[in-house]
Amino acid sequence: NAGVMQNPRHLVRRRGQEARLRCSPVKGHSHVYWYRQLPEEGLKFMVYLQKENIIDESGMPKERFSAEFPKEGPSILRIQQVVRGDSAAYFCASSPGDSRNEQFFGPGTRLTVL
Amino acid sequence: AQSVTQLGSHVSVSEGALVLLRCNYSSSVPPYLFWYVQYPNQGLQLLLKYTTGATLVKGINGFEAEFKKSETSFHLTKPSAHMSDAAEYFCAVRGRTALIFGKGTTLSVSS
Numbered sequence: 001n002a003g004v005m006q007n008p009r010h011l012v013r014r015r016g017q018e019a020r021l022r023c024s025p026v027k028g029h030s031h032v033y034w035y036r037q038l039p040e041e042g043l044k045f046m047v048y049l050q051k052e053n054i055i056d057e058s059g060m061p062k063e064r065f066s067a068e069f070p071k072e073g074p075s076i077l078r079i080q081q082v083v084r085g086d087s088a089a090y091f092c093a094s095s096p097g098d099s100r101n102e103q104f105f106g107p108g109t110r111l112t113v114l
Numbered sequence: 115a116q117s118v119t120q121l122g123s124h125v126s127v128s129e130g131a132l133v134l135l136r137c138n139y140s141s142s143v144p145p146y147l148f149w150y151v152q153y154p155n156q157g158l159q160l161l162l163k164y165t166t167g168a169t170l171v172k173g174i175n176g177f178e179a180e181f182k183k184s185e186t187s188f189h190l191t192k193p194s195a196h197m198s199d200a201a202e203y204f205c206a207v208r209g210r211t212a213l214i215f216g217k218g219t220t221l222s223v224s225s
Contacts, residue, residue: 004157033212040123042204042215043158056211091157099208100146100165105157 002027004094004106005074012112013082021077021109025094032075033103034067037089046090048099049075082113116141116207120216128224133177133192135219137205140186146208147188149179152218153201161203164188175199195223 005024013019025032030051035043045059049069060067064082069075079086089110093103121136139145146165150158162173169181179190188205200223206213 006157035212035215040217042118042120042217043213045209045212045214048211059212093158099211099213102160102163103213105150105159107155107157110155 006106010110014114019079023075023092029094029096031095033093035091084113087113116209116214118205118207118216120219124220126222127195130194133195135190137188139207148206149190150204151201197223
């Protein structure tokens with residue numbers, strides 16, 4: 001059974017470029033969460049999506065960040081015009097239902113902005 | 115609003131010694147509490163969770179945690195540390211739609 005897949009595992013971008021992070025949930029899971037982990041910090045919630053819908057984006061920065069979870073294909077976290085402060089590990093988690101269900105985490109994408 | 119505080123960012127124990135990682139929570143509703151472990155360059159793995167019922171929860175790899183409502187605590191313990199337990203541990207509480215994590219505790223185990 002494949003768990004949550006994230007790619008790329010490591011991503012290097014220069015300031016001003018775009019970063020696209022992909023997350024394929026556990027097969028059959030329709031709920032996806034994105035979290036960001038800054039150095040010396042715990043994981044911070046960014047956005048919660050169900051298929052084709054954003055349910056809660058209260059943790060997402062208002063500018064430059066967007067997320068989607070299309071009917072087909074992986075969930076995408078997109079960061080436009082990256083800045084050095086965006087350097088972090090970004091984790092995706094999936095669950096078969098809402099937050100009352102266990103979340104299964106992917107290995108993360110480590111973004112470095114030069 | 116819910117929050118989690120993990121006391122001690124680093125804990126060092128000797129192999130075979132007791133492991134105690136502290137977690138206190140704040141919640142306006144009955145909490146769902148979790149402990150996750152993160153090995154270097156990997157994702158988070160669920161160790162155990164408390165939802166309702168028995169306050170002493172047993173998890174994987176010999177870990178357990180006790181929910182104490184009066185102390186708003188959910189400390190993680192293991193009777194005898196193993197070298198393979200060296201990792202980062204996160205306590206979390208279920209928020210309105212997602213998990214709210216503490217800052218983590220790095221556990222070091224020496225031989």
